[in-house]
Amino acid sequence: xxxxxxxxxxxxxxxxxxxxxxxxxxxxxxxxxxxxxxxxxxxxxxxxxxxxxxxxxxxxxxxxxxxxxxxxxxxxxxxxxxxxxxxxxxxxxxxxxxxxxxxxxxxxxxxxxxxxxxxxxxxxxxxxxxxxxxxxxxxxxxxxxxxxxxxxxxxxxxxxxxxxxxx
Amino acid sequence: xxxxxxxxxxxxxxxxxxxxxxxxxxxxxxxxxxxxxxxxxxxxxxxxxxxxxxxxxxxxx
Numbered sequence: 262x263x264x265x266x267x268x269x270x271x272x273x274x275x276x277x278x279x280x281x282x283x284x285x286x287x288x289x290x291x292x293x294x295x296x297x298x299x300x301x302x303x304x305x306x307x308x309x310x311x312x313x314x315x316x317x318x319x320x321x322x323x324x325x326x327x328x329x330x331x332x333x334x335x336x337x338x339x340x341x342x343x344x345x346x347x348x349x350x351x352x353x354x355x356x357x358x359x360x361x362x363x364x365x366x367x368x369x370x371x372x373x374x375x376x377x378x379x380x381x382x383x384x385x386x387x388x389x390x391x392x393x394x395x396x397x398x399x400x401x402x403x404x405x406x407x408x409x410x411x412x413x414x415x416x417x418x419x420x421x422x423x424x425x426x427x428x
Numbered sequence: 429x430x431x432x433x434x435x436x437x438x439x440x441x442x443x444x445x446x447x448x449x450x451x452x453x454x455x456x457x458x459x460x461x462x463x464x465x466x467x468x469x470x471x472x473x474x475x476x477x478x479x480x481x482x483x484x485x486x487x488x489x
Contacts, residue, residue, distance in 0.1 A: 291460075298460035300453065329485075331463040345473070346466035365486040 263399045264361060264427050272391040272404060275355030281385045282352075284333040284410075289378035292322045295330075299323060309378075319378035327382065327410050328370060328421050353406065353425060355388055366403065366424035374418045381413045389422065402427040449484055457485055 289309055296306035304311040305321050312320045332348050341349055349358040356363065376382070389405040403426055410419040451469075458468045466473040467483050474482045 295460045298453065298456040300447075329457075329461045331461050331465075333462075336462065336464075342464065346464045346470070348464065368486070 264402050265400075268357060268361060268427065269391065269393060269402060271357065272355040272388065272402065275388045276390060277387060278354065279385050279387050280354050281383055282333070284327075284382040284384055286381050287322060287326075287376060287378055289319050291330075292320050292326065292378050295326050296320075296323055312377075317375070317377050321378070322376040324372050325370070327376060327384075327419055328368060328408070328423075352386065353404070354386060355391075355404075356425075356427065362428050364426040364428075366426040368421055368423045370419060370421040372419055374412075374416060376410075376418055380418075382418065383411050383413075385409045385411070396428065399428060451482065454482060454484055461485070 293307055296303070301307075301323055303323070305315060305317070306323050307320065309319050312318075332350065332352070334348070334350065337348050337350070343349060343359060345362075347363070351358075351363060353363065385408070387407045389407050391402055391404040394401050394403060403424060406423045406425065408419075408421045408423065409417060411417050455469050458464070463485060467477060467479070468485060469482055471481055474480075
């Protein structure tokens with residue numbers, strides 16, 4: 262199955278519509294596991310005592326942490342996952358739950374404030390635009406999503422623009 | 429001998445960072461980011477998608 266006019270029309274209806282999601286509290290163990298997975302030994306990411314000695318309330322997250330986490334929900338039952346193993350809730354407003362291949366096409370991030378463990382984070386997602394292109398493997402849609410991450414005091418932590426390829 | 433401090437300014441060229449990843453790291457990154465996409469741990473699926481092996485995730489740092 263490939264993208265068709267109905268997929269494009271569904272996406273076009275989403276352009277400019279803001280969707281906000283409470284991502285919950287960024288826990289220290291999430292941050293430390295991410296740092297371990299990346300292989301970054303920076304003590305600001307790994308050692309709560311060191312981070313406190315540096316003036317933070319706890320460890321801070323590596324820069325890409327917020328955008329790297331694919332899904333902030335507990336996870337859907339296995340029989341509700343897509344064929345490719347991903348959650349039906351893709352954090353891509355306007356994209357149908359089945360029948361579309363999704364690929365990352367790059368991301369530009371602006372880091373505004375450090376993300377300290379214990380912070381409760383909100384994310385607002387807006388589809389900026391969607392364009393159609395013919396690829397070697399058939400029709401492809403290119404969608405650009407803007408994500409704004411804020412803390413519980415509405416301070417902006419990070420802004421990003423994701424390019425997503427759909428076919 | 430003192431090392432030369434890095435000079436940072438807009439447009440400055442940074443030294444390239446090279447890192448050889450492993451399947452264990454790719455899997456652990458998927459876990460830490462709750463990324464269940466089969467293309468990162470299921471070689472049969474990756475081959476069916478036209479790739480020689482599993483794929484490394486985007487922006488893993």
